[in-house]
Amino acid sequence: MADGQSLEEPPKVKKAKGKTPTGPLFTLKKWNAVAMWSWDVECDTCAICRVQVMDACLRCQSDKKQEECIVVWGECNHSFHNCCMQLWIKQNNRCPLCQQEWTVQRFGS
């Protein structure tokens, strides 16, 4: 690759020289960005188990099922670990944060 580049270069240099006063000074060739993804949630912590939603809940951690522990959003836009919510609605089908009736809006994927 380095060889390819050096072969290309001489003509470009000449061009650059000629264009110096008018053309752009810089050209961006490459960009290697870094991004971090997280669940798009209002609150980082699951209000039911008080563990960060990016981490698996304590029950999944102790059962070693970290990979399966996903996030669920309600229509109220509050979010929790899906497995925490499953246990919660058995007792009370309302969002623990706003007390609205719990309806699933979407699951994380």
Place this chain on the structure above:
Amino acid sequence: MSLRPGVVDFDEKWKDLSATISAVVELRPVKRLTWNNNISDIYALCAALPKSFAEKLYESTRSLLEDSVTALAEEIIVLDSRSLFCRYHYSWSLYRQGAHYLDSLFSYFNRVHLNKYRPQDSLDYNVPGIILPPTSPVDPNAPVEIRNMSLKVWRTRMIDVIEEKLISAVINEVVKEGNQSDLGMAHDVLQSFIEVTEYDKERPYEYYQRVFEDVFLSEISSIYRKLASQLVTDLSYPQYIKEAVSLLQIAKIRGEKFLHQSSIIKFVRECEMKLVTDQLQYLLSYVPQMMRSEQFENLSNLFILLSRIPKTLETLIKEFKEKVTNDGLVCIKAFMSSKQSVEALEFMTIILNVYSKYKDIVFDVFGGNKSFLNALNEGCRGFVNYSEGHQQHCQSPRLLARYTDQLLKKGTKGITDTELEEKLDDTITVFNFIEDKDTFQKFYSRMLSRRLVYGFYVSMEAEENMVQKLKHVCGYEYTARLQRMLMDITLSQNLVTEFHEKLKSDKEKETISFSTLVLQSGAWQLSQSPCPSIVLPQELLTSLIKFEGFYSSRHCGRHLSWLHHLATGELKLQYLKRSYFVTMTTYQIIILLLFETKESLDLQTMSSWTQIEEKELKPTVQSLVDAKILISTGQELLLNFNYSNKRTKFKISGQLQRETTQDIEQTHQMVLEDRKMFIQAALVRVMKHRKILKHNQLIEEVILLIKHRFYPNISLIKKCIEALIDKQYIERDAESRDTYHYIA
């Protein structure tokens, strides 16, 4: 001659027969004709009419043998020890052969006459479904085969008579420095004790043991007791153990030459008992001293002695373990106190040197014994986990992680794959000794984060390989995050490929070559962007927005946050005599692009245009000045239009992110936080399983679950229990306060 039974004169036949019998048992020659006639005579006597003479023949033969053996015994018993021994040996060897010949002379008698004394069911009447009557016990006085009868006669008329003198003669012969042939003779003599009762299939050695072995062993016991106490006074300690080793070797070799198989081990045990077990206190008293001054030859001899006796190695093992720990501690402490910043490579070298020195000793001195290998590991654990002062963190987990980082980082020159593999295995050796495995994990994943994000890793194979090794020691859970990180890299590469394919199919033109890593937050230890509102140049922003659109079409409910302080790019400088392709950080790119429209800029303007905070901006500008791309006039910054470089494609370093003490402290803090989580998870796991548990029992079980990861302190566990009560995972029993219930 005739085979038809008839009337026979017993006395007449017996006269000839007895002469032959006497000759045979002394192995004197017998004429073939006589021999043949005798065989016929025996037949005739057994088949005689009106009544068989078989029983009379048997009795007469027996009393003839008894008389002759008794006479021989009387002759032998008066001899001195040496002659008695030789004479017995000689007489026995004749007699036993004679008895054998006699047996063939009497083969008709054995075959036909003895049949009626044999238990009936020895014939094969075993038809299924038919139950046979129980066998009648064999009459001990019933006639037996002539050979066995002869041997029995030898036993009762010879051995029983001269027993005492004979045994002491044998012991004399084998204990003194006898030559090979004496031992051989002794072997034959002992064999006679067994042969004379060989027909007793159920207890063939009982007689031998009673007559000889018991006496012999008690005799040996007293001889070696005297010998041992003599040697202890006469010899120095090293001489004693050396002598004892060789005495035991000799005893075994000699024992094998004369003793019956079943006695050898008993004999050697008896010697060991007197030379080693009874002298144990004396033998062990020098262990600490020998260990301290590394007298490995003596220790080796001592090991040979003690390893013969069960449960005597403990002291030696314990001292060895302490020796390893102390040796290691001396090295580690000297090293730590001589250095301001401790070098990972030297640190590893010290540990591995101590380890390999003592590993060699385990094999050279202690025969590769398993208990000593364990002691070696324990001993290493003792010094590897050393920390200066009570409150200080142990340095080893961090240094080991650092060492591994250096191995897996690009730029380790001249190292082959095999060497790398060996060195990684070394790290695992040391890793096994480390108690705070979680601390190692934290530092390791921090360094792995950097290697992967900056692309510093030698190869993904090597990274995978190392994670596999760690997994092998600590299990899936331990390496789950590390594996997640490696997976993120692969996923990102695929994602970028798909992204480009998508753009291609949409016929969208790309102005810059864009790639990105998309990492799962939580798995990675990377700092958040210090300048969240940074203003990106248009080209970068376009790519970024396109990618975000693509990403949200792939995943649901995910949010991307960009870590621009970790991103790099390649900028083409085209205002110089030659064009240059320079790899630099995103911050550097953003600063340089400002000069597209301005000839000179001051820091304040830069900051307000880019929204890069001053504490990030200053070092970034400085790095560009250091690279001679910018020129500083003190107030303002200008592009250097005279810049030149031998290379057209190169990289300028951003501010190097060195590991500071603050970083290290921060990492230790994170370890502590994780420990709380880990303990809580363990508590939940135990309680879920047990439902109800007492405090102490709960603590015990939790420690059992987590000690492979780190050595927890009790107060931390107590805090975690409180936390779980607050979170309503468990509750205290209403009556007994030290009992907990699990809340489902």
